[in-house]
Every structure is written in structure tokens, then in C-alpha cells.
Amino acid sequence: MRxxxxxxLPGDGIGPRITEAAVDILKNTDVKFEFIFYEAGDxxxxxxxxxxxxxxMEAAAQSELILKGPTGExxxxxxxxxxxxxxxxxxxxxxxxLPGVKSxxxxxxxxxxxxxxxNSEGLYARIETMREEFAFNTRLITRKATERIMRIxxxxxxxxxxxxxxVDKSNVLISDVFFRNIxxxxxKNYPExxxxxxxxxxxxxxxVKNPGQFDVILTENMFGDILSDLASWVxxxxxxxxxxxxxxxKGMFEPVHGAxxxxxxxxxxxxxxxxxxxxxxxxxxxxxxxxxQASESAEKVENALLxxxxxxxxxxxxxxTLSTKExxxxxxxxxx
Numbered sequence: 061m062r063x064x065x066x067x068x069l070p071g072d073g074i075g076p077r078i079t080e081a082a083v084d085i086l087k088n089t090d091v092k093f094e095f096i097f098y099e100a101g102d103x104x105x106x107x108x109x110x111x112x113x114x115x116x117m118e119a120a121a122q123s124e125l126i127l128k129g130p131t132g133e134x135x136x137x138x139x140x141x142x143x144x145x146x147x148x149x150x151x152x153x154x155x156x157x158l159p160g161v162k163s164x165x166x167x168x169x170x171x172x173x174x175x176x177x178x179n180s181e182g183l184y185a186r187i188e189t190m191r192e193e194f195a196f197n198t199r200l201i202t203r204k205a206t207e208r209i210m211r212i213x214x215x216x217x218x219x220x221x222x223x224x225x226x227v228d229k230s231n232v233l234i235s236d237v238f239f240r241n242i243x244x245x246x247x248k249n250y251p252e253x254x255x256x257x258x259x260x261x262x263x264x265x266x267x268v269k270n271p272g273q274f275d276v277i278l279t280e281n282m283f284g285d286i287l288s289d290l291a292s293w294v295x296x297x298x299x300x301x302x303x304x305x306x307x308x309x310k311g312m313f314e315p316v317h318g319a320x321x322x323x324x325x326x327x328x329x330x331x332x333x334x335x336x337x338x339x340x341x342x343x344x345x346x347x348x349x350x351x352x353q354a355s356e357s358a359e360k361v362e363n364a365l366l367x368x369x370x371x372x373x374x375x376x377x378x379x380x381t382l383s384t385k386e387x388x389x390x391x392x393x394x395x396x
């Protein structure tokens with residue numbers, strides 16, 4: 061059996077505790093892992109004077125898999141270099157209804173969607189200037205990046221409900237006219253898909269009004285950042301939402317939420333987002349390496365989590381009484 065080496069960045073605040081939960085879950089799957097821990101974030105900055113130590117970046121660059129906890133005020137100094145220097149051009153952010161978890165959905169309504177976000181360009185490309193009288197960021201959209209992210213979105217849609225919504229602001233921004241036109245070109249290679257187009261402001265409205273209409277949403281970097289936070293209400297809040305940052309040969313898996321310093325050293329943080337991020341890592345391993353055990357383990361982890369929630373076994377933030385550790389133990393029991 062192959063052993064997968066995972067670089068683990070526990071992060072700040074509740075990061076170490078929820079990361080421990082995800083690692084415990086992974087240790088109870090049928091996949092063999094080697095976990096190697098490194099520092100990055102606010103505490104690393106206090107210790108070493110840099111949020112992203114050289115050793116951490118080198119280890120991440122040499123590894124195929126990174127499991128990352130949330131970071132605090134230094135998030136930009138950690139996440140953007142990892143995404144851009146490691147070429148993690150895909151950001152996947154799913155949002156789905158969870159049993160026993162109150163959300164903004166109407167009673168009886170369910171949703172299960174995936175936001176595919178271009179992760180390397182747009183206003184986050186770090187092409188920026190600040191002076192005393194002005195500041196600007198340059199919004200970069202290239203053909204290469206748009207073509208590859210559209211193909212990724214189409215492939216995900218093929219494995220789901222075969223419905224793809226392209227989201228932009230092409231009625232105002234010429235760069236989004238460019239984005240939409242390229243997406244249209246690529247969509248011709250996927251006749252099996254139902255492809256729709258929507259302006260980003262309307263998409264935000266529709267996510268609130270009727271999130272069940274969406275399957276896969278494709279958009280550029282900043283719009284994807286904002287829409288995925290909005291879509292978190294489908295799931296019940298940011299604390300429940302996982303994420304994956306991918307290239308063709310690397311994956312970094314992390315929760316969408318922050319470090320929640322007010323809960324540091326308290327054993328009631330909800331590890332759901334971190335555990336679902338670990339599940340996404342198993343999914344990715346299964347697809348990339350044709351590893352059936354990894355794919356089956358991903359399904360087992362997700363089903364066990366959903367079963368645990370349906371049983372009413374939850375952490376305090378979503379109406380339960382279990383500690384982080386107790387919640388994790390219940391999930392592991394349901395993985396049998």
C-alpha cells in the first residue's frame with residue numbers, strides 16, 4: 061500500500077485543535093499517511109519574524125499534499141504565497157445542506173453546489189501600487205488561466221449534475237467580456253453540459269433566493285471569494301465550509317473560516333470544515349492516483365460526518381454539547 065506524505069500546517073487560534081481532529085479522522089481510514097508538521101502564521105511571525113518560514117515553504121514546494129489550518133492576521137502572507145508560488149490555480153469551495161444544521165434555507169429546501177474559483181489572477185494577482193494620494197490594483201485575466209479553469213469546472217460538472225453557471229460582470233468590465241467569451245469557446249467542447257451565464261450581482265441574489273438552482277458555479281478570483289462566503293449559509297456558516305487549492309500535481313486543503321482566537325485553547329471548536337477539507341484531499345488522491353481506497357475512504361468520512369450530525373451529535377456552535385474531541389470520536393465510530 062502506498063504511503064502519502066502530507067505537510068501539515070496547523071495554523072493559529074483553533075487551527076491546531078481542528079487540524080488534530082482531521083488528522084485523527086485520516087488515521088482511521090484505509091489510506092496510509094505520513095504527517096509532517098510545519099509552522100506558518102501569526103505564531104510563526106512572533107517566533108521567527110516571518111509568517112511563512114523558508115523551511116515551511118520549501119517543504120510545501122516539495123510535497124504533493126498540504127493540509128492547512130486557518131491562520132490569523134498573517135493570512136495574506138501565508139495563503140497568497142502558497143497559492144501563487146506553488147501554482148495552485150484552482151480553488152474549490154463546495155456548499156451543501158447538512159442534516160440537523162440550521163441554515164438560511166427555507167424549510168424543506170436543500171442545496172448542493174460547488175464554486176470553482178480561478179485562484180491565481182484577477183485583483184489578487186498582487187499587481188498593485190499605493191502612494192500618498194492614490195492606490196490601485198490591476199485586474200489580470202489571461203486566456204491561459206481562463207481556459208484551464210473552465211476545463212476544470214466542466215470536468216467537475218460532468219461528475220455532478222451536468223449544469224454549469226459562468227458568473228462575471230461582463231456588462232461593465234471588459235476583462236469579464238474576455239473571460240466570458242473564452243468560457244463560451246471552451247464550453248463547445250462539452251455538449252453534455254447545460255451551460256448558463258449570470259452576472260455576479262444577480263448570482264449573489266439567486267444564492268440567497270434559490271441556491272438549489274445551482275450545481276457548479278465558475279467565476280474569477282475575487283467574485284469567487286465573495287460568493288463562496290455567501291454560499292456558506294447553505295451549509296450553516298463559514299465554520300462548516302471546506303476548501304481545496306489545486307494545481308495539476310499538488311493540493312492544499314483548508315477550511316474557509318478564520319482562526320477564531322476567542323476560542324483558542326477551548327475544546328469546543330467545530331472541526332467540520334477541517335474534516336471535510338480532509339475528505340476533499342481523499343477525493344483528490346482518488347482521482348489523481350486512481351486510488352480506489354482513497355475514494356471509498358472519502359465517501360466513508362463524509363457519510364460518517366453526516367450520520368453524526370443527523371444523530372444530533374454536534375458541537376455547541378450548531379446547537380450541540382460535544383467538545384471537539386468528543387465530536388471527532390463520534391464520527392470515527394460511524395466510520396466503521
